[in-house]
Amino acid sequence: MIELRVNGGVHRVDPAVGRSLAETLREDLGLTGTKVACGEGHCGACTVQLDGVPVLSCITLVHTVRAREVTTIEGLRDHPLVESFVRADALQCGFCTPGQIVSAAALVEANPEPSRDEIRHAMAGNLCRCGAYPKIEEAVLTWRG
Ligand code: FES
Ligand code: FES
Incomplete structure (x- = not known):
């Protein structure tokens, strides 16, 4: 146990x-x-x-x-990134989205204003078969609304 x-x-x-x-x-x-x-x-x-x-x-x-x-992801349900992913339309099937948000939340906790390069680097391990990468990047850039 x-x-x-x-x-x-x-x-x-x-x-x-x-x-x-x-x-x-x-x-x-x-x-x-x-x-x-x-x-x-x-x-x-x-x-x-x-x-x-x-x-x-x-x-x-x-x-x-x-x-x-x-x-x-359940522990991040009130994180502003959830809303920014919706606002930026940063998903299609949504299967990768929990992992994307969990990674992005760790990034903005350490670096609240990441550059596009920093976002790409930090989230390189999160694949999206739907190819939503540009909108995912937009969602993380604008996470504070
Ligand atoms: S399900 Fe864990 S890395 Fe793909
Ligand atoms: S939104 Fe479908 S895999 Fe990313």
């Missing part, structure tokens, strides 16, 4: 050895906002923050995150 700190709450879970953080979030805690696409650390769909730093939850073993703060 381990304690997980997620979005300000504490959860006790008993995961099998080798279970990923993404599986635990989605299947044990019901936090399905975190998406799994490739499941191999290539696409960024499963991005969550660990102590404020973006990580790929599909390749993060849940046993390695005890005593650290996990932030998922």
Whole structure:
């Protein structure tokens, strides 16, 4: 049994050895906002923050995150980036969007006025099959409205 700190709450879970953080979030805690696409650390769909730093939850073993703060898209529901993504129409299918917002939130926390290059660099690991990159960039540039 381990304690997980997620979005300000504490959860006790008993995961099998080798279970990923993404599986635990989605299947044990019901936090399905975190998406799994490739499941191999290539696409960024499963991005969550660990102590404020973006990580790929599909390749993060849940046993390695005890005593650290996990932030998922559900914990960012009131972040201004959510509104700026809507305003900029920065999504099509929306599957990559939670991971995009989680990465962008970590970026603007560290650097509230990122340049286009800084946005591209910080979010290079978040792929969008719909090709919404220009609008995603616009959403992050204008995140404060
Ligand atoms: S689902 Fe984790 S990186 Fe693709
Ligand atoms: S909006 Fe469809 S993958 Fe990005």
